[in-house]
């Protein structure tokens with residue numbers, strides 16, 4: 001079975017992931033890779049519907065966690081696993097670390113509950129699907145807040161106070177500590193060109209980019 005490369009991108013709202021994901025998709029295609037670009041919550045018709053609910057509909061923290069993992073289940077089954085089996089590079093704007101950071105760190109959902117959900121949703125033949133690389137755009141919440149002021153109408157996460165994002169960052173840090181090899185932590189408050197150079201370097205180090 002051919003096996004692709006799974007890369008996820010994480011960070012608090014306003015960290016500036018999207019333009020780097022677009023640029024990386026183009027660069028990888030130029031180097032001959034077949035690229036699947038997707039996002040969470042979302043990436044399938046069902047998961048995009050769940051995304052609308054999670055981002056806009058009031059709900060309690062555990063309901064939110066169950067919905068993001070339900071969306072992930074559909075996305076993994078329909079998009080991510082088939083793409084990896086084809087040998088694609090999968091670039092995913094957020095994955096399970098976001099649930100630990102936002103629902104765990106930000107909302108206070110029990111970590112063990114999230115680990116259980118992760119096992120159920122991402123397991124296949126005993127192995128839990130994880131990205132091969134997670135690029136974490138680490139941005140101080142105060143900088144993100146200043147950027148988000150100019151953004152479109154805020155959703156249920158973007159409208160949270162700065163303190164919420166400190167908790168989210170702690171959630172990401174806890175995930176990184178648990179699996180440091182998987183993470184490339186990039187200081188997202190550097191000039192854009194430097195952030196881009198760091199993104200490329202993370203792939204060069206793993207032998208995926210020339």
Ligand code: TMP
Nearest residue numbers: 013040041068094095098099102103157
């Ligand atoms: P984004 O696509 O603009 O990054 O927005 C997605 C939002 O959803 C973002 O605020 C983070 C949040 N989110 C969670 O709370 N849990 C999750 O598991 C995922 C994937 C995203």
